[in-house]
Amino acid sequence: MLIQTPGKGLYDELFDQNNQIRPHCKILEDWLANSDESLIADKRREADVLFQRLGITFNVYGEDQGADRLIPFDLIPRVISSSDWQKLQAGLRQRVQALNRFLFDIYHGYDIVRAGVISAEQVFSNPQYQPGMQDLKLPRNLYAHIAGIDLIRHNDGDFYVLEDNLRCPSGVSYMLENRRMMMRLFPHLFAHSPVAPIDHYPNLLSETLRAASLKPNPTVVVLTPGRFNSAYFEHAFLARQMGVELVEGADLFVHQNKVFMKTTIGPQQVDVIYRRIDDDFLDPLAGNPDSMIGVPGLYAAYRTGNVVLTNAMGTGVADDKSIYPYVPDMIRFYLDEEPILKNVPTWQCRKEKDLQYVLDHLPELVVKEAQGAGGFGMLIGPMASKEELSTFRSLLKARPQDYIAQPTLSLSTCPTFVNEGVAPRHLDLRPFVLSGKKIQMVPGGLTRVALKEGSLVVNSSQGGGTKDTWVMEDDLC
Amino acid sequence: MLSRAASSLFWMARYLERAESQARLLDVSLTMALIDVPEDRIEQLSVPLLVSGTREVFFEYYDDITPQNLIDFLLLDDRHPASVFNIIRSARDNALHVRGNLSADVWESINQAWLELKELQKKGVTESNASSVFDWVRERSHMFRGAAYGTLLRNDAFHFLRLGTFIERADTTARVLDIRHVMAMKAMEEQATRAFFEWTAVLHSLAAFEAYQNTYGHNLEPMNVAELLILKPDVPRSLHGCLKEISSLLERIESGSAKRSRRLASSLYANIHFGDRDFIEERGLNAYLVDFLDRIQGIAGQIQKDYMGWQQ
Numbered sequence: 053m054l055i056q057t058p059g060k061g062l063y064d065e066l067f068d069q070n071n072q073i074r075p076h077c078k079i080l081e082d083w084l085a086n087s088d089e090s091l092i093a094d095k096r097r098e099a100d101v102l103f104q105r106l107g108i109t110f111n112v113y114g115e116d117q118g119a120d121r122l123i124p125f126d127l128i129p130r131v132i133s134s135s136d137w138q139k140l141q142a143g144l145r146q147r148v149q150a151l152n153r154f155l156f157d158i159y160h161g162y163d164i165v166r167a168g169v170i171s172a173e174q175v176f177s178n179p180q181y182q183p184g185m186q187d188l189k190l191p192r193n194l195y196a197h198i199a200g201i202d203l204i205r206h207n208d209g210d211f212y213v214l215e216d217n218l219r220c221p222s223g224v225s226y227m228l229e230n231r232r233m234m235m236r237l238f239p240h241l242f243a244h245s246p247v248a249p250i251d252h253y254p255n256l257l258s259e260t261l262r263a264a265s266l267k268p269n270p271t272v273v274v275l276t277p278g279r280f281n282s283a284y285f286e287h288a289f290l291a292r293q294m295g296v297e298l299v300e301g302a303d304l305f306v307h308q309n310k311v312f313m314k315t316t317i318g319p320q321q322v323d324v325i326y327r328r329i330d331d332d333f334l335d336p337l338a339g340n341p342d343s344m345i346g347v348p349g350l351y352a353a354y355r356t357g358n359v360v361l362t363n364a365m366g367t368g369v370a371d372d373k374s375i376y377p378y379v380p381d382m383i384r385f386y387l388d389e390e391p392i393l394k395n396v397p398t399w400q401c402r403k404e405k406d407l408q409y410v411l412d413h414l415p416e417l418v419v420k421e422a423q424g425a426g427g428f429g430m431l432i433g434p435m436a437s438k439e440e441l442s443t444f445r446s447l448l449k450a451r452p453q454d455y456i457a458q459p460t461l462s463l464s465t466c467p468t469f470v471n472e473g474v475a476p477r478h479l480d481l482r483p484f485v486l487s488g489k490k491i492q493m494v495p496g497g498l499t500r501v502a503l504k505e506g507s508l509v510v511n512s513s514q515g516g517g518t519k520d521t522w523v524m525e526d527d528l529c
Numbered sequence: 530m531l532s533r534a535a536s537s538l539f540w541m542a543r544y545l546e547r548a549e550s551q552a553r554l555l556d557v558s559l560t561m562a563l564i565d566v567p568e569d570r571i572e573q574l575s576v577p578l579l580v581s582g583t584r585e586v587f588f589e590y591y592d593d594i595t596p597q598n599l600i601d602f603l604l605l606d607d608r609h610p611a612s613v614f615n616i617i618r619s620a621r622d623n624a625l626h627v628r629g630n631l632s633a634d635v636w637e638s639i640n641q642a643w644l645e646l647k648e649l650q651k652k653g654v655t656e657s658n659a660s661s662v663f664d665w666v667r668e669r670s671h672m673f674r675g676a677a678y679g680t681l682l683r684n685d686a687f688h689f690l691r692l693g694t695f696i697e698r699a700d701t702t703a704r705v706l707d708i709r710h711v712m713a714m715k716a717m718e719e720q721a722t723r724a725f726f727e728w729t730a731v732l733h734s735l736a737a738f739e740a741y742q743n744t745y746g747h748n749l750e751p752m753n754v755a756e757l758l759i760l761k762p763d764v765p766r767s768l769h770g771c772l773k774e775i776s777s778l779l780e781r782i783e784s785g786s787a788k789r790s791r792r793l794a795s796s797l798y799a800n801i802h803f804g805d806r807d808f809i810e811e812r813g814l815n816a817y818l819v820d821f822l823d824r825i826q827g828i829a830g831q832i833q834k835d836y837m838g839w840q841q
Contacts, residue, residue, distance in 0.1 A: 106633070107625075107640045279625050288628035298629035303531050314532045316685060316836040317783050 053087050055467050056475040063207045063464040064476055065130050076133040076524050079245040083238070084128075084467075092127060092469060095237050099125050102236070108229050108285055124517035125230060126468045127237070130479060130499045137248075137495055137523045140203070140211060140483065143393030144493065146383055148199045148485045151216060151370050153386040155195035158369060159185045169385055170378050174402075178375070179423065180368030182331065184338070188355060190364055191266045192489070197362040198260070198326075199485040200224075200498075203393070205464035212394045212461065214480065216379065218363060218371040220328045223498040223518075224484050225286035228253060230520040231496075246525040248495035253484070254293035256492050261294070261324050263488030264360045270323035273297045273313060275304070277329050277345040282513075287328050301329075306349030309356040324360045331365050373456045374400060374422040397459060401452040410457040411448060414441055417457040419448070432508065434460050463508055466519065468501055478502045480510050481521065495523035530630070535689040536837035537626040541639070542677075542693030544620035548613050549670035550701045554580055555603055556663040557734045559596055559656070564726055572712065574599050580704045583611045600659050605650045613666060617646050632680040635673065642669040688782045689836075692775060696829045699771035700822065705734050706758050707818040714751065728754055735766045755814055756806045768821060772798040775828070782836070790831035797824050 057071050058064035066077050073081045103109070103122050132140075157163050158175050159182075165172045175181060200221025202214040231250055235242055261272045276287035278300050291298035303313050304322065312319035329346065332339040338351035353359050369375060377398040380391040399406035399417075410417060419431040431444045448455055465476035483497030499519040500510035510516040554577045562573040574594045578584040583602075586609050591598045606612045610619070621643040628636055645665070654662050674694075681687045713727035728749040732738040735758060744761065745753045762769040776798040779791045809817050 104644055105637050105641050107628075107636065274629075284625075288625075291629035292631075296629075297531050297534070299531060300533070303533050314839040316530055316532055316535045316689075 053084060053089055053092070054473060055084065056473065058465050058467075058476040061207055062462055062476070063205055063209055065132075065205070065464055065466040065479070066128070067467075074131075074133075077131045079241065080129070080131070083241060089473070095127060096125075096469065099127070099233055099237060102233060103229075106229070108226070123226065123512045124503060124515075125233065126501055126517050126519045127234075128467050128469065128474070129234060129520040129522045130466050130481075130501075131522045131524060132481075132496075134524050134526060136211070139392065141493065141495075143211075143391070144201055144483055144485050145491045146387065146389060146392055147201065147213065147216070147379060148196065148487060148491060150379065150383040150386050151199070151218065152193070152195055152487060154382045155218075155364070155367055155370050156190075156193045157386070159366065160187065164382065164385055167385065169381050170375070174374060175369065178369045178372055180331075180366065180372055182366030184351070184355065185364070185366040189357065191264060191360060194264065194487050195364040195367045196370070197264055197364075197487050198257070199487070200482045201485060203481045203483070204461060204479075205481075207462045207464070210394055211481075212396050213379070214396060215373070216371045216376065217482075218367040219330065220283075220363070221482070221484065222283040222286055222328070223482055223500075224253060224257075225289040226518050227484070227496060227498045227521065228289075230498075230518055234520040245522075248523040248525045250494040250496045253494045254290060256486050256494065257290065257326075258294040258296075260486040260488035260492070261296075261326050261362055264362050265323045267323050270360075271321060272324040272326065273299045273304075273322050275299055275301070275325050275327040275329055277301075277333070281328070283328060290326075301343075301345045301347050304347045304350070306347060306353050309349070309353045309358050311347070311350060311353050311359045322359060324362060326362050331368065334361075334365070372422055373398075373420055374402065374453070377456070396461060399457040401448055401455040401457060406457075407448065407452045410455075411445060414445065416460060418460050419444055419455055419457045422454055422456055432460065460508075463502075463510075466499075466501065468503070468517070468519070470503055470505075472505075475505065477505070478508050478510065479519065495525075496521040530685045530689075532837045532839045534627045534630050535685065536833065537623040538630065538686055538689040539693035539696075539832070539837070541620050541623035541627065542690045543697040544616050544623065545639070545670055545673050546694045546697040547701070548616045548620070548666055550698075550705075551577065551581065551603060551611075551613055551616065552663040552666035552670075553736065554705065554734050555599070556660065557730050559599070559659065561726065561730050562596060565723075576705075576708055576712075577603055579708050580701070581611045583609065586611070596656050596659075600654055600656065604654055604659075604662065607650075614646060614650060617642055617669075627686075630686040632676070634676040634680040638669070638673045638676045642673070645669075685782055688778050692778050692782075692832065695771045695774045695778070696825065696832070698766055699768055699775070699825050700829075702735055702758055702766050702768055702771065703818045703822050703825065706731065706755070707815060707822075709734060710751070710755070710814055713754075717751070725749055731758075737764055737766060740764050752806055752810060755809060759809065759817075760801065760804060760806065762802075769801045772801050779832075788835045790828060790835045793824070793828045793831055797821075797828065 058067055066073060068074050100122060103125065109122055154164065164170055165175055196218040198221060200217040203211045204214050205211050228251065262270055273296055274287055274291040276284060276298060288298050297313060299313055305312055311322045313322050327334060333343040334346045335348060335351040336343045336346050337348050354361055377395065377400060380395050383389055383391045399410050401407045401410055415433045417433045421429040431440060463478040463480060466479050467474050468477040479499055479501040481497050481499055483493055486492045499521045501517050501519055502508060502510045503515060503517050558573050558576045562570045565573050571594050574596065575584065578587050587602055590608065591602060603612055605614045607614050621639050624631060624636060624639045649662065677690060709731040713724060713731060716727045717724040729738060731754055732741050737758060741757055744757060757764055757767065759768045761767050762773055764770055776794040779794050
């Protein structure tokens with residue numbers, strides 16, 4: 053099979069700069085050499101059929117439900133060496149620990165603000181900040197029980213954190229299903245290779261959710277906005293894997309500040325809600341009054357301590373792009389350690405000096421909305437037209453506090469099956485970090501890949517695909 | 530379990546059972562229409578419309594009852610809820626709702642049926658390939674049942690699912706028997722050969738032909754058919770068999786307080802269990818079945834009220 057060589061000056065996950073397969077990826081060498089394209093095309097079709105049948109689809113709002121879309125699945129895995137993973141894992145633990153300390157702090161003593169590390173304005177005027185969470189005592193002082201941390205590998209070979217997702221990070225079901233699919237399609241690849249298993253994620257998640265409550269045997273539920281939500285498959289998948297009820301807002305009610313679900317034998321109290329609904333829609337009495345997917349009175353029950361929400365309310369402050377630049381400082385401030393994982397250098401347009409720099413160097417930079425998500429509302433300088441650049445100039449001048457800017461990083465690539473054959477495409481990585489009695493994760497994460505040549509946008513809502521992610525347990529094999 | 534989940538499981542199973550019955554019924558009616566004299570064809574073709582209660586809706590879309598119109602209307606027409614297309618869509622919708630309570634095998638069997646049905650709809654069904662489509666529907670229903678039997682935990686989720694199956698089945702058996710019985714009796718007065726076919730149609734519509742031969746031999750007697758389909762507990766689609774399952778399922782379902790649906794089901798079950806053919810004959814089959822339909826619908830409504838219709 054012909055594989056296009058990686059671009060000059062880019063880091064490729066599979067091939068080194070001499071186009072040799074990296075030592076920890078050797079297991080793929082024979083496979084890639086001996087697979088012809090027709091076999092791979094057959095396997096791809098088989099994967100599509102299986103994903104359809106399993107219903108691993110991605111709903112798009114406004115489309116007929118008969119038109120469930122598949123997220124393109126790429127057959128060539130992305131392989132991470134054992135030593136890289138060790139470092140990533142340590143860095144992720146450290147980062148999530150600091151983020152949870154930060155969240156506790158900004159709703160309690162405000163030490164970090166008092167110490168002048170982050171300005172009061174940036175914390176307290178953040179639209180995601182929930183004043184109602186102040187002084188609220190949460191079990192184990194945990195806020196972000198489930199975190200999804202987006203990482204990229206730059207051409208210097210190092211991983212950089214791109215974004216922390218601390219609200220309702222999704223995608224873990226694809227991580228698990230991609231692995232199942234690979235094992236089904238290419239069992240021989242796994243027979244003799246030390247690929248670290250990941251299928252115990254639902255067990256770890258269940259452990260984490262139960263640890264979110266101090267009750268000895270808490271009743272846990274997964275709360276979904278319903279089957280039209282783009283991540284509904286994942287909500288149902290996780291509930292089933294954990295053996296807990298998948299509930300919608302209408303299945304719950306609040307009585308005397310306790311949350312109950314409507315069961316066939318009457319009301320049953322709920323202790324932990326793994327909610328996949330945003331803060332604002334959780335309770336029409338406290339947030340958006342038009343919310344039909346929430347539970348009236350939930351917020352009051354939560355404040356009384358009768359129910360635990362995972363993740364907590366108000367965690368969005370800490371994953372905001374305007375707070376992101378401070379995470380390394382948080383690690384130093386709360387843990388007294390040096391950050392293990394790098395941040396991408398970030399200019400905060402709210403600062404006059406930074407804004408000036410950004411305006412001067414706009415064609416080289418990536419500009420993002422501090423509140424944006426899904427790859428929307430951003431400017432990729434080197435690819436932008438004159439009009440786009442000038443639009444962003446005026447946007448930046450009008451509301452500088454809404455934007456941050458970063459250098460255009462060259463995301464690493466990995467050979468990927470595309471219409472043109474097998475060619476290098478850019479990718480990122482989202483490992484999932486669970487915080488309960490301890491911080492745990494499975495070795496791996498969701499690898500998202502941009503399918504268009506040169507594109508840096510990997511989001512599934514914009515046509516990105518996914519790959520299986522292999523963490524090798526032993527690099528020597 | 531969640532009330533909403535119980536309701537979705539119940540309806541999911543009802544719909545799948547309904548799809549199977551409808552396919553059987555259509556198959557038999559189209560075959561009978563071929564055998565029958567031209568003037569009685571319409572009557573044969575009307576049976577599936579009468580059983581599903583869609584005769585009026587049919588005439589909103591079509592001018593006459595022809596085999597092709599009937600196939601179009603009851604199989605793939607997505608403009609009304611009684612087509613197999615929409616019945617399976619509803620089953621799949623409900624399955625999606627309770628995916629958390631289903632095994633992967635059960636979910637996949639339903640989802641796959643829906644995916645294949647969408648392809649079928651694109652290709653279209655004609656008189657010449659209709660039989661293979663009926664076979665397909667029956668096979669999908671068997672597969673669903675097999676997956677449910679083979680992979681689901683025997684908890685309330687399973688019980689509600691089975692309840693849906695048997696409520697739907699009891700309802701269908703009573704309707705089919707009621708409608709086809711009248712036609713068969715009429716035929717008896719006219720011609721013995723035709724009457725024979727009419728009675729076999731009753732049995733084929735309810736997958737009980739072999740069961741009849743096993744029990745009574747070849748001689749088709751009206752009251753034997755009625756007895757088989759009402760009183761014989763070992764016939765899968767008999768009213769006795771269904772009620773036995775319904776009342777025992779209701780006993781097994783976890784119950785918060787005394788439930789009215791249990792009482793209603795047990796009482797109807799006792800009536801059939803201790804009933805005999807003389808009583809049915811005296812009462813008149815039609816009157817007996819009308820009363821039965823009334824009561825089974827009452828039980829279905831009460832089940833919804835007791836377990837699924839949640840008033841806080």
